Amino acid sequence: MTASNHRDKEAVIQVRGLVNSFGNSVLHDHIDLDVHRGEVLGVVGGSGAGKSVLLRSIIGLNRPKEGSVEVFGQPTSDDIESPAMRALEMRWGVLFQEGALFSSQTVTENIQVPLREYTSMSQALLDEIAEMKLAMVGLPCETGHKYPSELSGGMKKRAGLARALALDPELLFLDEPTSGLDPISANQFDELIAQLQEILGLTVFLVTHDIDSLRAVTDRIAVLVNKKLVIGTIEELRENKDPWIQDYFSGVRGRAALASMDRPTEEAR
Amino acid sequence: MTSLENAAEPEAWFKLDREGKKLAVGGAWTIAESARLDKELAALDLSGRGSVTIDASKISRLDSAGAWLLLRTRRALGDAKGSDLHLPDLYRPLLESLDQPRKSEPHKARIPPGFRGRLYKIGRTATHTFFQTVSILGYLGRVTVETIEAFAKPKHNLRVAAIFQQIEETGINALPIVGLLSFLIGVVIAYQGITQLRQFGAELLTIDGLGIITLREMGVLMTSIIIAGRSGSAFTAQIGTMRVNQEIDAMQTIGLNTVDTLVLPRIIGLVVALPLLTLYADIMGLLGGAIMCYFDLGVTFPAFMRELQQALHVQTLMVGLIKAPVFAFVIALVGCYEGFQVERNAASVGLLTTRSVVESVFLVIVLDAAFSVMFSVLKI
Numbered sequence: 001m002t003a004s005n006h007r008d009k010e011a012v013i014q015v016r017g018l019v020n021s022f023g024n025s026v027l028h029d030h031i032d033l034d035v036h037r038g039e040v041l042g043v044v045g046g047s048g049a050g051k052s053v054l055l056r057s058i059i060g061l062n063r064p065k066e067g068s069v070e071v072f073g074q075p076t077s078d079d080i081e082s083p084a085m086r087a088l089e090m091r092w093g094v095l096f097q098e099g100a101l102f103s104s105q106t107v108t109e110n111i112q113v114p115l116r117e118y119t120s121m122s123q124a125l126l127d128e129i130a131e132m133k134l135a136m137v138g139l140p141c142e143t144g145h146k147y148p149s150e151l152s153g154g155m156k157k158r159a160g161l162a163r164a165l166a167l168d169p170e171l172l173f174l175d176e177p178t179s180g181l182d183p184i185s186a187n188q189f190d191e192l193i194a195q196l197q198e199i200l201g202l203t204v205f206l207v208t209h210d211i212d213s214l215r216a217v218t219d220r221i222a223v224l225v226n227k228k229l230v231i232g233t234i235e236e237l238r239e240n241k242d243p244w245i246q247d248y249f250s251g252v253r254g255r256a257a258l259a260s261m262d263r264p265t266e267e268a269r
Numbered sequence: 270m271t272s273l274e275n276a277a278e279p280e281a282w283f284k285l286d287r288e289g290k291k292l293a294v295g296g297a298w299t300i301a302e303s304a305r306l307d308k309e310l311a312a313l314d315l316s317g318r319g320s321v322t323i324d325a326s327k328i329s330r331l332d333s334a335g336a337w338l339l340l341r342t343r344r345a346l347g348d349a350k351g352s353d354l355h356l357p358d359l360y361r362p363l364l365e366s367l368d369q370p371r372k373s374e375p376h377k378a379r380i381p382p383g384f385r386g387r388l389y390k391i392g393r394t395a396t397h398t399f400f401q402t403v404s405i406l407g408y409l410g411r412v413t414v415e416t417i418e419a420f421a422k423p424k425h426n427l428r429v430a431a432i433f434q435q436i437e438e439t440g441i442n443a444l445p446i447v448g449l450l451s452f453l454i455g456v457v458i459a460y461q462g463i464t465q466l467r468q469f470g471a472e473l474l475t476i477d478g479l480g481i482i483t484l485r486e487m488g489v490l491m492t493s494i495i496i497a498g499r500s501g502s503a504f505t506a507q508i509g510t511m512r513v514n515q516e517i518d519a520m521q522t523i524g525l526n527t528v529d530t531l532v533l534p535r536i537i538g539l540v541v542a543l544p545l546l547t548l549y550a551d552i553m554g555l556l557g558g559a560i561m562c563y564f565d566l567g568v569t570f571p572a573f574m575r576e577l578q579q580a581l582h583v584q585t586l587m588v589g590l591i592k593a594p595v596f597a598f599v600i601a602l603v604g605c606y607e608g609f610q611v612e613r614n615a616a617s618v619g620l621l622t623t624r625s626v627v628e629s630v631f632l633v634i635v636l637d638a639a640f641s642v643m644f645s646v647l648k649i
Binding site: 121122125131135149165198 | 299300301303304307308332333334337341362363366367369371376612614615616617
């Protein structure tokens with residue numbers, strides 16, 4: 001197991017001394033973060049704490065004030081068309097909050113966009129792969145012919161996930177995948193992510209508000225509080241003395257969501 | 270171009286043994302190799318071979334695209350008994366998760382192909398245009414009724430502050446662009462008139478022509494088109510965005526009349542602002558022409574004014590100005606109407622804003638032609 005342990009500890013994302021600020025307000029104050037291969041890291045924090053900005057800084061959509069971000073050992077930059085960034089971009093998939101599907105294209109065409117950009121597949125194979133990805137995220141075949149405006153919020157997110165998975169990425173970024181979904185759909189989405197993560201061996205960077213998601217899918221949690229990151233497992237964080245973290249995990253919602261964890265069952269997954 | 274194809278990985282391969290009973294598969298079956306594998310597998314004729322075993326135990330890496338190709342190959346071998354797939358245990362869950370029967374119904378295209386499709390499109394456009402005309406006429410009726418009600422009970426229904434705000438936004442704020450463009454049009458008309466009429470030695474008639482064209486047609490038409498592009502589109506975008514944000518729904522649940530609060534101030538504001546803008550545009554156009562005449566013909570400003578006075582009557586000005594409130598009403602009505610047609614997605618706002626501008630410019634020009642016909646019948 002030692003070999004695989006070593007592999008587990010390989011940092012896929014490495015953030016060092018990250019500073020982000022808007023105007024006079026500092027959002028991130030020298031943040032360090034390692035995300036290891038094969039783990040699911042949940043990122044939580046209050047509204048406006050800068051969760052999404054952290055994600056955007058990692059994937060190169062936001063240029064940080066200071067600090068370095070490396071993904072797969074490559075520094076990321078906001079020059080998204082540089083060869084180095086393109087090499088990274090085909091190894092990760094990003095699911096934005098509302099799915100961010102291209103509204104002028106059908107779902108199938110949306111899924112095929114990255115495939116067309118990076119491979120020279122025949123149209124028949126493109127269609128088969130798109131159909132397979134739809135099946136993977138649990139959408140029926142006929143969804144492929146629909147336009148994003150004809151889909152419900154949950155379906156848009158699934159379709160967005162299918163597009164994020166199009167190139168079989170090793171690393172998946174999810175920005176609040178369960179926000180705006182009803183609890184049943186949210187649970188299904190959590191299960192889907194856990195399932196895909198297990199089958200495909202993905203590393204997942206999950207930004208969320210949803211304490212149920214955290215319990216269901218994450219290995220470790222990074223809490224953005226007071227411009228810094230506090231990282232640990234749920235159990236470790238529940239011991240943390242910080243008032244916001246205490247509130248988050250021991251408030252009414254937190255307790256309810258975590259109550260099932262304290263029971264010695266395996267149903268957590 | 271960076272491409273998945275030049276990723277450094279052991280090459281994927283497959284080999285059929287001599288008896289054709291065993292397909293050995295190995296290497297990295299990943300998305301990077303899938304395009305090539307797809308072509309090569311297609312070249313391999315697998316039908317009617319009976320049982321073929323796929324031995325994938327030498328696979329070093331497998332992702333979902335590769336797994337799909339394996340799965341497809343196995344399916345192509347048919348349900349022939351004895352066809353089997355050997356795969357490292359690591360990749361079994363992936364393959365099993367993909368290997369689910371899915372009933373795929375052939376997709377019926379929304380628009381049938383060929384001649385029927387063209388017929389369908391014509392019919393769809395025709396019915397759509399018809400219903401839209403009916404709907405906009407209905408809207409015109411509603412706005413008319415609400416306007417009368419508003420003037421009957423001005424205290425409650427007439428939003429005076431909002432009207433003045435619209436006059437400022439659509440009128441005063443448009444002064445620079447309307448003035449500049451009208452001035453330039455005046456320069457252009459004068460220049461063309463001078464060069465053409467000089468051939469007949471009738472350069473001075475340029476001033477008459479300039480005056481008549483500017484006051485009767487150019488001033489009001491240019492202003493209306495600029496305002497349709499500037500304010501008509503803004504009306505659609507503003508109201509459309511409010512619809513996307515559900516602000517309109519919120520107003521209705523509070524009991525606010527959206528025509529009173531959103532439409533009437535815009536219509537009344539524009540109906541007041543556009544004639545004033547037109548007068549201003551007329552002046553700027555004549556000014557541009559006067560400057561051109563001074564430099565090209567040496568006609569001084571007082572001489573220009575005297576010439577203009579002989580050519581024009583008050584009626585010439587009025588013929589132009591009378592059209593302005595009508596155009597303003599149409600531009601504002603179409604702008605607001607299209608704004609309310611916006612559906613709850615962002616793309617819809619852009620689409621309807623474009624449509625609003627095209628429709629109002631179209632209607633302005635059609636109405637202008639109708640006015641011309643009417644004036645010529647009335648011999649004005």
